[in-house]
Amino acid sequence: MSTPANAAASSARASSAAASSVAASNAAAATTRARARPWLTPRWRKAVLVLHILGAGAWIGIEVIFAVLVLVGWLSPDAQLAGLAFQALGTFVVTPMLTAGLVTLATGLLLGLGTQWGLTRFWWVFVKLVLTVVMAVLIVVALQPDMPAVVAQGEAIAAGAAPGAELRTLFFPPAVSLAALTFATTLAVAKPWGRMRGAGGRSQSRW
Structure with missing residues (x-):
């Protein structure tokens, strides 16, 4: 038979357990907020965001130049001009493109890690x-290794050889990249789909 003393003790234990649970929940929430x-x-x-936008804009511009040079190489009736277009493509385009891509990637990582947007939230x-x-x-594994061959082809075309x-196939890289970069820009503006499952907290930062 339960006595008033036993009931009081049980109530005290229940209150203590509830308080411990609340404290643990508050501590976990505080840890999550600290991490976020x-x-x-x-x-x-703002400075990193400006660099991110400049890097992405430069990347898009270089991809457009890539596509223009390919079209000139394909369509120009002047063999010298066509060959020069392919030589310029193979010599000058890929390094600035990779630089712009790495700047975009690095600043994107900084913005994700340094703001409440995160990388996987x-x-x-x-x-x-x-x-x-x-x-x-x-760019590194598929495009850059082929550039010496593009330069050699450009020199051969300028000397009168038929294009290989x-x-x-050179138009596919800028076409795919421009489509992907346009999609990425749209994502940055529209911010669709919401949070990933398991991502807690509320984002306050705005890009």
């Missing part, structure tokens, strides 16, 4: 990051 707290100050965040940030990494890697069939 941005370490980029507003001034630095929102789907649009994560997808944009994956696209940027994939395109930067493709492999040059007809």
